[in-house]
Amino acid sequence: MIHLRKTLRATTALLLTGVVSLALACSPARDGATTTSSGAATGGVVRLQGAGATFPNPLYQKWLSEYGKTNANAQIDYQSVGSGAGIKQIQEQTIDFGGTDKPMNDEELKKAPGELLHIPTVLGAVVVTYNLQGVTETLSFSPDVLTDIFLGKITKWNDARIKADNATINLPDAPITVVHRSDGSGTTAVFTDYLSKVSPEWKEKVSTGVSVSWPTGQGGKGNEGVTAQVKAQPNTIGYVELAYAEQNKLPIARLKNKAGQFVTPTLDAVTAAAAESLAATPEDMRVSITDAAGASAYPIASYTYILVYKDQKDAAKGKALVDFLWWAVHDGERYTKDLLYAPLPAEVVRRVETKLNSVTSGGKALRSAQ
């Protein structure tokens, strides 16, 4: 019975401590301003929460770290949970800004309680990678050959059509194993968007989207899953973000672009794709730049966006956000190349400036023309 009393006392004490600390921690007394999403202005420190696309995550982390060094009063966090989640969360206003690789369509924009702006931040490329035994040279693919491989119509590596683009390379007589994504992703959306543009058959049979029914091949989870499977199995071909192929020292294929040139996905080629597409880029920047015109453009390139509400509920947070984004598209662009992201062309930066200047809170513009 002595046991029991001690245990009861201990348990009650523990529970009380727990309840009290919970109460203290949740107490709203610490922030004065009401907020609709996380963070608050507490004695000058503004907390912002962002979430979304995984593709630009390493760059955003670098940006936030560098920006934080000179702006200690802005505590900004970004988590990579996927473009779809980024879009959903900004619609629900559980975060302050969202990240997405593919632009939102009209239906999704309607679901948001306010007008959402698409701010392009950086460019990326989806590359075709492969693992071919005995072949060390870089392969080249024409759009129709690539499509037919992924459709399952070309099944052997030494097929005549592949040979036609790679006349000097000794291709083995081996079956092609296609590796695609098993999870929904912006990478798949960009890749299938390109294939739909270059092949009416693909557009009809498979079409484009974050998640499609692949006619052939095995699925890997995430860019890293596809990378691992291509690396580990011989005679495979797959598509991944540029950084994954580079970091894992996988071969990267050259693709024939719209102008008929075989292009390697260098960062300049990607920026060229964006620059060449500017004429067709609408005001709200929601555009697909795959299969771009121009001799040096890489055909499978895409923007990645940050989504912000045009009318910010909290002026302090809105200002911090807009200031950060201004810094990102100007000073931030110098960090892009080292991390294998392609910087925005100058004209696009100008368009972003206009957009950022239009962000308001309570009717007043947050950035007085600077």
Added chain:
Amino acid sequence: MANPTPTLPTPTSAYGASSRAWSWRRTLSPTGNMGDAVFRALLFGSAFVLLLIFGAMIAAIASNSVPSMRAFGFGFLTSQVWSPIRGEFGALPFIYGTVMSSLIALVISVPLSLGVAVFLVEQAPRRLARPVTFLVELLAAIPSVVFGLWGIFVLAPFLREHIQPPLANWFGWLPLFQGTVTGIGLLTGGIILAIMITPIISAVVRDVLAAVPMSQREAALALGATKWETTRVVLANGGPGIAGAIILGLGRAIGETMAVTMLIGNRPQISLSLFEPSYTIASVLANEFTEASDELYLSALIQLGLILFLVTFVINAAARLLVWSVTRGTSGTARA
């Protein structure tokens, strides 16, 4: 004058009006003890919270499945097509994958876990039992992401090079072992699940066996039983507990997401071959839920979640029925 015969206090007079009126205290506790009443109320309340959680979950899932149920009806359960672009969805490949991978996991894990538990309780010297118990429980602490990664880098290549080719050579005439050997597929998914649920089952069974009174063992030995025969008696004693342990492990296997997603190939197809890729309900939810954008797609995924509940129901009911039919005659746990 003699003492008047003491009258026994009648309940009504001794306890007053409260004895006739209805009271919380008496309803909750037959003895009318306040402590008992509070105790019972608290415990009942906790059980009720569990019920509430379950109810809320089912309500949320069911209400969000309605669009999909309206669109596909019962055909959802029998269709094998899963095409988000065309808006056609069917659950059969996922049900198959979930059931098969859990079955493989149980077939491998149950004998293994029972063996481990028996070893730790009946045979190992105390010095050895303690650290080994610890080590086996440590397996339960590994995050499922890490299991998945280990599977991709170690298990899958190992299976592809050393296990699957011999299986294909010797047993290739069985449809179970036909098809291309890639290391990623239903078999690999089942094996990683088996490794993940073994610590759960063996930890619980170990405690169950340890709680069987020594008198049972002593009685068996006194009758001349060998070590193994004594163990059989102990196992029979722990029957219901062992069944509970297996159901717990099964629960983990059905709901496991990360590790399975990385190793099962993620192809919605039904194939008799264990080498072929497959797809479980938990995996497809993990893969496609965050990116699903349109109403019907989301609703179909949520309906898959509902079906998972149903599958778990059915398997649990079947397991309980099995245990009940086997232990019907015996008295259950021994009384010391």
Added chain:
Amino acid sequence: MSASVQSADTKRRAVSAVMTTLTAACALFAVTMLVLILGYIAIRGIGSLNLQFLIDTPKPIGEGGGIGNAILGSLVLLALASIIGLPLGIATGIYLAEFGSGKFAGIVRFIADTLTGVPSIVVGVFVYTIIVLPMKHFSALAGGIALAVIMIPIVARTTEEMIRLVPASLREGALALGAPQWRVTMGVVLPAAASGIATGAMLAVARVSGETAPLLFTALNYKFFNFYLDEPIASLTVQIYNYSISPYEEWHSLAWAATLVLMAQILVINIIVRFFTRKRF
């Protein structure tokens, strides 16, 4: 002894010997698996394990960084989940064991069994819908609740099984001494079943410590230290997940190192709990 009895005897002995070897082999196999997996994690991760790693916050690629905030965050989430989940789970388990013969108890037991099979992502989405959306915040509290929801059925069922194993004589003895039922359960039965209940609790703790999916929908993650329960909070599992799906070898080895830290964390908790619930008689 007659010949037939003798041969039957030898046969039984042989069977016993074979089975003993088999069970020892099973244990050896299980331990080998653990050593293989642990060894692999250690080899991949030990290189990145140092003091800086344990106290720093995550940094951009190429600048190192650490998991200090994630370690704290995981402990906070685990504490929240345990404060909510353990009492509820144990109480439900006691209910099922003590008053478990009725229809209601049968339903609760069945539901608990079913809930152990819910994929953690479903729990995550569920808690997201009922807590994160109304709050319009991701929060550590939501994360703790999601983990608690996963813990409760596991703890309830194992507690019930362990209490059922307590010999009736203990209970009858206490009752005979005049103790009310609640005293019997709390003072006699629970301490007797303590180590078994601890096993269940530790299994649940180990399980939720390794969960990623529910946290992605509730607590998100955070790259600074966080001390408020209604804000997103970092966690080891989400950080491990993020590092392991990145393209960088450096971040991969950080993921393995973080796994070692996670397992050490669970090991320490396990040791502490086992110490306090060891059988004293």
